Amino acid sequence: MTTFSYWEQQCLDSVDWVVVGAGLVGLQSARCLKEFNPKSRVLVLDAHAMGNAASLRNAGFACFGSAGELLDEIQRTSEAEAVSLYEKRFFGIQRLLQRYGSHQLGFEATGGMEVFSAADVAESDRVIGSLPYLNQLLEPLQPGGAFAVCDTRPTGMKVLDQGVMAPAEGGLQTHLLYQTVRQDALAHGVEIYEGMRVLGWVESTSAVEVQLENGMPIKAQRLLVCTNGFTKQLMPAVAVSPARGQVFVTSPLPELPFQGIFHANQGYIYFRSLGNRLLIGGARNLDFAGEETFDMSVTSAFEQHLKAYVETVVLPGSEVDFTHRWSGIMGMDNNRNPLIGWHSDRVCLAVRMGGMGVALSSWVAEEVVRVVKGDIGI
Ligand SMILES: Cc1cc2nc3c(=O)[nH]c(=O)nc-3n(C[C@H](O)[C@H](O)[C@H](O)COP(=O)(O)OP(=O)(O)OC[C@H]3O[C@@H](n4cnc5c(N)ncnc54)[C@H](O)[C@@H]3O)c2cc1C
Known part of the structure; x- marks a missing residue:
């Protein structure tokens, strides 16, 4: 039988937020949640070391959508929607540059x-x-x-x-961006544990019990799902x-x-x-x-x-x-907007970053906090 030490269990005890996914969205959202409530315990769990999904496997474009793409988006949706999506990406890159500086991100x-x-x-x-x-x-x-x-x-x-x-x-240097964002999350007191595959969870009126592949017991007040392209493996009904x-x-x-x-x-x-x-x-x-x-x-x-x-x-x-x-x-998804909001009382989502999630990620992290504060909901 697999056993878990007292100390291991202490690491996973009294957690306020479990964030699933240590990509750019999970890490920045965790940092923002911690900044919003510094006394809270925010844990990021990832199945893999270094993510192994998109955040360290992209092309490193700091881009918002070419003119041709913007025209197509206007035709598919509306002027207002297409401009709003463009704005989120533009704001996201500006935010990354303001926060960390070009040099830290290898931005040219x-x-x-x-x-x-x-x-x-x-x-x-x-x-x-x-x-x-x-x-x-x-x-x-x-x-x-x-x-x-x-x-x-x-x-x-x-x-x-x-x-x-x-x-x-x-252009950005993707590895510098990832390292910078990860270090910043740690510096804000976020705890990151890798090799922790989440299989599912059971939500009650008082907590969310997270089921891990390795069997470790973990309960949190709230769960934030940042698994982007892998979301259907956990939540088949979500449109991503x-x-x-x-x-x-x-x-x-x-x-x-x-x-x-x-x-x-x-x-x-x-x-x-x-x-x-x-x-x-x-x-x-x-x-x-x-x-x-x-x-x-x-x-x-x-x-x-x-x-x-x-x-x-x-x-x-x-x-x-x-x-x-x-x-x-x-x-x-056909809807190119990220999906951010409460899925249930204790489970929140920040997924569906499309092809320009590097650009979106810092905007998304701030939006997560606005959702959590109750400014908006879905
Ligand atoms: C080839 C490629 C090129 C791209 N180029 C660009 C670009 O130039 N510019 C741009 O803006 N965007 C680009 N993107 C998009 C961008 O990289 C992504 O939108 C962004 O990285 C998404 O970040 P994320 O944190 O939402 O997801 P991810 O980085 O995918 O992170 C999700 C994390 O969840 C973890 N996970 C999944 N399931 C579980 C589970 N059950 N339990 C525990 N952990 C789990 C994964 O291991 C992963 O680390 C590109 C993407 C790709 C694939």
């Missing part, structure tokens, strides 16, 4: 460039023609202009000569589906004619410089159904597709090899 203000391939003339006309309208919509947020037409020729890419630059975007993102990094290149972050194919393909390497990812639109999975492998079909894209469009005429390949799981 390169701007983000949207490029169009020769087959995308109509899309390019649509997007570039709509820039005055989009800039006016975003004027209160970015008075200098959220988007501007730019010349893509200096990049050497095989794309249309005109692209769209979003000057406020840039897994969406795998595959990423590849080249070996160091003799020459990389550009630095910065780039969006292509309506945002489905993204690439960026990592020093003299190129990181490329995405292309989920090749097989949406196949990528709705918890499986964290990479597939040769995606690898070949993205390699061909690099060799024909990004660095035309070159031959590249990938030295790093991985995938991560995002949490998606």
Whole structure:
């Protein structure tokens, strides 16, 4: 029979909040809960060391949505909703930069460039023609202009000569962001335990009894679920589906004619410089159904597709090899807004971060506290 020491049980005793998931959302939400009530005990539990989901497996874009994506979102929802989602991402990045500073996050203000391939003339006309309208919509947020037409020729890419630059975007070093956020949570008194897979919970009128795979007993006053793409494993009825993102990094290149972050194919393909390497990812639109999975492998079909894209469009005429390949799981739904609020009396949710959860995460953490304070609810 597995036994647990008195001391182990002390670690899990008299807990106010159990936060499930030590990703960027869980860690920042825990920090904000602790800041809101410094006397409370806030524990973050994660099944894995270093998360193993999205927060250390993303592309490190500090981005808010390209002009093309914003137009699509306006069509799918409404001007007000699309701008509100854009605002949350924009505010989220500003908050991270204000709190920690660019240096701590490895942030480089390169701007983000949207490029169009020769087959995308109509899309390019649509997007570039709509820039005055989009800039006016975003004027209160970015008075200098959220988007501007730019010349893509200096990049050497095989794309249309005109692209769209979003000057406020840039690249982060994902590991620095994660380490900084984790350290900050610890410094605020949050306790983090990894290797703790939550299987479920039983809620009573006085507490939530959390069931762990390792059998350790733990009771808390409240539970916050921050499992994003894995939420359906715990709560099948919640509207958030897994969406795998595959990423590849080249070996160091003799020459990389550009630095910065780039969006292509309506945002489905993204690439960026990592020093003299190129990181490329995405292309989920090749097989949406196949990528709705918890499986964290990479597939040769995606690898070949993205390699061909690099060799024909990004660095035309070159031959590249990938030295790093991985995938991560995002949490998606047709509704692109994060799902934040009380699920029951003692269980709160902060999930469904979509493709830009790095940008959203600090806004989400503050929203969790607003929900907990009772300012709003779902
Ligand atoms: C390939 C890829 C590229 C991306 N690129 C960008 C980008 O450039 N810019 C951007 O803004 N966003 C990007 N994202 C999205 C962003 O990374 C995520 O939205 C964000 O990291 C989500 O953070 P999170 O804390 O909600 O979830 P996660 O980081 O997924 O954390 C969830 C945690 O829950 C844990 N967990 C799950 N189930 C259990 C359980 N039962 N018990 C205990 N623990 C559990 C997991 O181990 C995990 O650590 C990308 C995502 C991917 C996958």
